[in-house]
Amino acid sequence: TLNSTKKLDNGIEMPRLGLGVYKMTEPEEAYGAMEKAIQVGYKAIDTASLYNNEEQVGEAVKNASVSREELFITTKVWNTDQGYDETLRAFEKSLTKLNMDYIDLYLTHWPVVDKFKDTYRAIERLYDEKLIRATGVSNHEPHHLEALMATANIKPMVNQIELHPYLTQLENREFAQKHKIAITAWSPLGRGRVLEDAVINDVARKYNKSAAQIIIRWHLQNDIVVIPKSVTPSRIAENAQVFDFELSEEDLQLISALHRDERYGKHPDTFK
Ligand code: NAD
Numbered sequence: 001t002l003n004s005t006k007k008l009d010n011g012i013e014m015p016r017l018g019l020g021v022y023k024m025t026e027p028e029e030a031y032g033a034m035e036k037a038i039q040v041g042y043k044a045i046d047t048a049s050l051y052n053n054e055e056q057v058g059e060a061v062k063n064a065s066v067s068r069e070e071l072f073i074t075t076k077v078w079n080t081d082q083g084y085d086e087t088l089r090a091f092e093k094s095l096t097k098l099n100m101d102y103i104d105l106y107l108t109h110w111p112v113v114d115k116f117k118d119t120y121r122a123i124e125r126l127y128d129e130k131l132i133r134a135t136g137v138s139n140h141e142p143h144h145l146e147a148l149m150a151t152a153n154i155k156p157m158v159n160q161i162e163l164h165p166y167l168t169q170l171e172n173r174e175f176a177q178k179h180k181i182a183i184t185a186w187s188p189l190g191r192g193r194v195l196e197d198a199v200i201n202d203v204a205r206k207y208n209k210s211a212a213q214i215i216i217r218w219h220l221q222n223d224i225v226v227i228p229k230s231v232t233p234s235r236i237a238e239n240a241q242v243f244d245f246e247l248s249e250e251d252l253q254l255i256s257a258l259h260r261d262e263r264y265g266k267h268p269d270t271f272k
Contacts, residue, residue, distance in 0.1 A: 001041075001243050002015070002017060002040075002041040002042060002043060002240055002243065003015070003041075003043060004016045004017070004220075004243060006182050006223070006225055008134050008157040008158065008182055009155060009157050009180040009181070009182075010134060010157060012104075012133050012134050012157070014044070014072055014104075014105070014134070014158070014182065014225060015042075015043040015044035015072050015225075016220055016225050016226065017042065017043075017044070017216070017220070017225075017226055017227075017228075017239075017240060017242070018042060018043070018044025018045055018046050018072065018074070018225070018226075018227045019033065019034065019037040019042050019044070019045050019046065019227065019228075019229070019230075019236065020046045020186065020188075020227035020228060020229035021033065021034065021045060021046065021047050021051055021053055021057070021229065022048070022051050022229060023051070023229070024051070024053055024056075024229075024231055025051070025052050025053065027053070027055070027056055029231050030053040030056040030057075030231075031056040031059060031060055032231070032233075033230070033231045033233075033236060034056060034057060034060035034061075035060050035063070035064075036233045036236050036237070037236050037240075038060060038061075038064045038065075038066065038071070039065075040236065040237045040240055041240060042236075042240060043066075043070060043071055043072055044071065044072040044073070044074070044104075044227070045057055045060070045061075045071070045072075045073055045074070046074045046160075046184075046186075046227040047073070047074065047075050047076075048075055048076035048078065048107075048109055049075065049076065049077065049078045049081070049090060049093070049094050049097075050076070050078045050109065054075060054094055054097035054098045055097050055098075055099075057073065057075075057098055058097060058098040058099035058100065059099075061073065061098075061100070062099065068100065071104075072104045072105070073098065073100065073103055073104050073105075074103070074104060074105040074106075074107065074136075074160075075094050075098065075103055075105075075106060075107075076106070076107040076108070076109040076138060077090045077091065077094075077106070077107070077108055077109060077119060077123075078090070078109050079109060079110050079112050082108070082112045082115040082116065082118070082119040083115050083118050083119060083122075084118040084119070084121055084122045085122075086119075086122075087118070087119045087122035087123065088122050088125070088126070091103075091106065091122070091126055091131070094106075095131070102130065102131055102132065102133065103131070103132050103133075104132070104133045104134060105132065105133065105134045105135075105136055105157075105158060106123055106126060106132045106135065106136070107123075107136045107137055107138045107158065107160060108120055108123065108136075108137045108138060108140070109138050109139070110138065110139045110268065110271050111137070111139060111140050111141075111144040111268060116137075116140075116144060116148070117147065117148060117151065120135070120137065120148050120152060120156070121152075123135045123136075124152065124153055124154050127154055134157045134158065135154055135156055135157055135158075136156045136157050136158030136159065136160065137156045137158070137159055137160075138159065138160035138161065138186070139160070139161060139162075139268040139271065140156075140159050140161075140268065141172065141268050141269065142171065142172065142175040144268065145159065145175065145179070145181070149179070155179060155180070155181065156181055157181065157182060158181065158182045158183075158184055158225075159172070159176055159181050159182075159183055159184070160183075160184040160185075160186055161183065161184075161185070161186065161268075162185075162186050162187050162263055162264065162265045163183065163185035163186070163187075163188065163219075163224060164185065164187060164188055164189060164190040164194050164215065165190070165194050165197065165200065165215060165218065165255050165256070165258040165259065166190055166193075166194055166258060166259060166260050166261075166262040167190075167259065167261060167262055167263055168256055168259040169183075170259075173222075173224075182225060183223075183224050183225065184224070184225040184226070184227060185219050185224050185225070185226050185227070186227065186265070187264055187265060188215065188216065188219055188224075188226045188227065188228050189212055189215055189216075189228055190262075190264055191264045193264065194211075194215060194258075195211045195212055195215070196211075197211070197258060199254060199255070199258060200214055200215060200255065200258070203247070203251050203254065203255065206251075207245055207247070209241075209245060210238055212228065212235070212238060212239055213238065213239070213241060213242050214247070214255070215255075216228060216239055216242045217242045217245065217246075217247055218247060218252060218255045218256075220242060221246070221247055221252055222252070222256075
């Protein structure tokens with residue numbers, strides 16, 4: 001069900017499916033998408049200070065028929081705000097915009113060279129102060145995580161990376177599994193481009209599901225937290241109808257074999 005969660009290393013339960021809200025800068029559009037998602041049972045929203053819609057997240061959560069505690073809110077510190085003191089200040093701003101007294105998960109958006117370790121130290125402090133329920137990072141390669149973990153007191157609980165059938169991220173996933181770091185897939189549908197894939201559409205016909213549902217299900221069965229984005233109400237609902245069927249091992253493999261190292265975003269080593 002939509003209440004299905006992934007247990008993070010500190011015991012916190014993170015919803016396995018959430019709404020991603022990147023490029024929803026029109027306030028009404030963002031609010032409408034979040035309102036719809038919560039109405040149909042989504043329990044998580046993935047935002048970032050960069051997305052410029054934390055205020056709408058706050059409003060949608062405040063007006064929801066479910067309580068704040070039932071929802072899981074992720075936000076991120078943007079690259080120009082990194083560093084120890086800067087991150088603490090950026091967090092305060094996000095918290096104010098979100099109009100909340102805590103956030104479930106706070107992430108370093110990208111590993112800014114010479115800053116990401118200090119950024120993460122600030123995130124650890126926020127965790128110690130109970131202002132966030134879990135710590136994490138985004139776009140960190142194993143070498144970034146190794147560098148962090150060499151000095152960190154608290155291991156990051158989540159790494160959010162670009163991941164979809166054309167970019168299966170085996171190395172990152174193996175590293176994460178070994179260190180009990182949960183993986184969240186961003187652009188889980190490859191920004192919509194993997195939806196056209198012929199193999200995925202064949203599988204979709206077989207299960208009488210849409211291509212989007214097949215891809216989301218593939219993530220879930222691979223133990224990957226998934227945050228597809230849509231502003232279209234029918235698609236928001238469709239993307240959540242993924243707990244009533246199961247892909248066979250054979251079909252999972254067929255989809256994994258589509259990997260072709262194709263990125264729609266930047267690489268963490270050259271993102272500037
Ligand atoms: P996505 O892979 O979720 O694709 C979204 C696009 O797919 C939509 O704009 C729409 O055109 C299409 N789509 C969605 N559902 C559909 C359906 N049922 N049928 C047909 N088309 C459908 O791409 P995304 O928005 O890039 O990624 C999702 C979320 O990941 C973002 O909103 C954001 O929260 C997060 N993200 C994080 C980072 C990061 O650096 N951490 C970077 C990019 C995105």
